[in-house]
Amino acid sequence: xxxxxxxxxxxxxxxxxxxxEAKPPSGATLRMDTHPDFGxxxxxxxxxxxxxxxxxxxxxxxxxxxxxxxQKVTAYRIEVEAERTEEGVYPRPFxxxxxxHVLSGDDLDPDAVAQAVRLSDEKYCSxxxxxxxxxxxxxxxxxxxxxxx
Numbered sequence: 660x661x662x663x664x665x666x667x668x669x670x671x672x673x674x675x676x677x678x679x680e681a682k683p684p685s686g687a688t689l690r691m692d693t694h695p696d697f698g699x700x701x702x703x704x705x706x707x708x709x710x711x712x713x714x715x716x717x718x719x720x721x722x723x724x725x726x727x728x729x730q731k732v733t734a735y736r737i738e739v740e741a742e743r744t745e746e747g748v749y750p751r752p753f754x755x756x757x758x759x760h761v762l763s764g765d766d767l768d769p770d771a772v773a774q775a776v777r778l779s780d781e782k783y784c785s786x787x788x789x790x791x792x793x794x795x796x797x798x799x800x801x802x803x804x805x806x807x808x
Contacts, residue, residue: 670682674701678692706743710756713790717760718735734764736761742754756790
């Protein structure tokens with residue numbers, strides 16, 4: 660028997676042109692738009708947001724794990740590289756994603772950093788786990804009465 664609990668539910672509202680605004684349970688608003696080459700100017704594209712979410716999720720884990728290991732991180736960036744299928748063929752999913760963690764700090768132990776990145780990658784980061792699992796996605800639709808702005 661499958662678990663049918665809804666663990667997250669929120670709306671993404673159209674704001675005109677290609678702009679959509681997500682209002683997740685955290686209360687933070689996220690605006691997404693099309694690529695600037697196609698007229699976008701109000702936020703990252705959904706595909707950029709997906710990659711940023713994977714990097715941030717992993718980074719949050721790594722910082723937390725290193726803090727627990729009493730490692731002092733003074734600077735940290737995650738370089739994201741991704742390959743998509745060729746243009747003109749749709750859909751254009753990512754074929755490969757690389758998250759390159761670049762950290763510095765006072766006497767950072769490379770083994771501790773390696774373990775933190777591995778634990779995030781293999782155990783804790785829900786975004787990366789979701790990408791690896793390729794969950795089922797369903798679309799439903801309805802034509803509603805006019806929605807008040």
